[in-house]
Amino acid sequence: MGFKDESGNEFNLLDDISFEIKEGVALGVVGESGCGKSMTSLSVLKLLPSGVTIQGGDILYKGDSILDMNQEQMEDIRGKDISMIFQEPMTALNPVHTIGFQVGEALKVHFPGMKNSEIKANVLEQLELVGIPNPETRYYQYPHQFSGGMRQRVMIAMALICNPKLLIADEPTTALDVTIQAQVLELMKNIKQKGSMMLVTHNLGVVSELCDEIVVMYAGCVVERGNIGEVFENPKHPYTKGLMAAVPSLDSKGKELYTIPGIVPTVKNFEKGCRFSPRCEESSEACKGIKPELTRVGDNHFVECWKYNNSEGSPCQK
């Protein structure tokens, strides 16, 4: 996936992204800001910002290519089969429509035969399920009458109203304060029982609580992915190890918190070889020049690092 700058130069924002979300599985996508998490999740629903295009590869939903789908087919899938929760509920909600209208809109679009009374009953049930008190009253209220946490619950109700097979949640708790975050996470845990989930977050703690599998992204690439237990117990990529070491814990109280040296490069400054090598404490000459391939290092555990590329692993079958 790439874009052209003002001078017409083309840049690859995402490269060689490969992963699968199986039915009933919650996948966490982590990485620092600017690593490409949001671009990856937006591409699943073809909601990329203008100027950013997908130039190769494929995105399959139940075996069908999303990239080959036309506008009408995409509209049929969005909100019904695959739905999305965004970081900022206020920007995603329309201030001039009631909450009831907005939550029920997807039902009207996807189930045109559904009676208004049925739509309302479904909306009230959904508002109740996501923990909004007094749904009968709240149904007729507007977004500005809701707190940040309640607005996020409305967003979740909107995303779930058609019982999607896959829910994509991009930093669903970032804009909320800590106590509300905990409540929304609890809600997400319940949602997880109902289908597949792709959870985009900076927060490894959230991933460990909610997810079955993890994808670690760095500078537009997947650098490690696999089963959550395996990756957390035995992280292989120096970047994953760095992210884990940077999580504060009770043991680290009073000690200086580890930070990964340097910053994520912008797309114009990606290294030719391993993109993490300039920040990597384990890098060697082998890391410069050619990008490593994603390599299998366990049953469901893959890593893109020269340390494993030639010796311990075998190339991943994409």
Ligand SMILES: Nc1ncnc2c1ncn2[C@@H]1O[C@H](COP(=O)(O)OP(=O)(O)OP(=O)(O)O)[C@@H](O)[C@H]1O
């Ligand atoms: N509209 C755009 N046009 C071109 N490049 C963009 C655009 N939006 C984002 N980018 C670039 O794409 C790359 C990936 O950004 P993305 O938002 O996917 O990262 P992220 O990991 O989700 O970050 P965050 O956690 O801050 O949301 C970054 O280098 C960013 O600068």
